[in-house]
Amino acid sequence: MKKRIYHKVDSGHYHADACVIWCFDARFDDRFNKKELSLYEKFCKNHGFKKVDPVFIAGGVKALASPVDWWETEFVLRQIAKSVLLHDAKMIVLKDHVECGDYGRHFQSKSDAKKFYSNELKKGKKTVVAFLKSKKLKKFLKEKGVKRNTNKPVHLYYADFSGMHHIT
Numbered sequence: 001m002k003k004r005i006y007h008k009v010d011s012g013h014y015h016a017d018a019c020v021i022w023c024f025d026a027r028f029d030d031r032f033n034k035k036e037l038s039l040y041e042k043f044c045k046n047h048g049f050k051k052v053d054p055v056f057i058a059g060g061v062k063a064l065a066s067p068v069d070w071w072e073t074e075f076v077l078r079q080i081a082k083s084v085l086l087h088d089a090k091m092i093v094l095k096d097h098v099e100c101g102d103y104g105r106h107f108q109s110k111s112d113a114k115k116f117y118s119n120e121l122k123k124g125k126k127t128v129v130a131f132l133k134s135k136k137l138k139k140f141l142k143e144k145g146v147k148r149n150t151n152k153p154v155h156l157y158y159a160d161f162s163g164m165h166h167i168t
């Protein structure tokens, strides 16, 4: 084994400011383009997040709102459960974006797109809120011997090519 990269990693335990479900589309997290911070970095900075549990997956909230297979929802909910278990994430953030290839939908206008993705975010939120209140999550945490307040806020964000919108 040969060490390729030297980097001092802070080994301390942390509490997550958020568990963020974000589509892996690199246009919205262009962090290797060092001309400026990526949208994801700006979003975290803007919220004062120091530690985040990111779940970067194709389609982001689609797995929670309009999954092709049931296990996609289970997988993402399990990631949220682990973020709550391991880092007691303070909030859950769901993010969708315009022209998401995983949805493969095209809209006549910006407002049509925003409306569609806002609805998806709201559907995803319902799934997450139900899970946070569920016996399933309580059982999961109990089995691990951990007590957590699972009443976490779920925030919704929609990104287009001009930035990010908070959906209320």
Ligand SMILES: [Zn+2]
Pocket (backbone or CB within 6 Å): 023, 024, 025, 058, 059, 060, 097, 099, 100, 101, 102
């Ligand atoms: Zn996408």
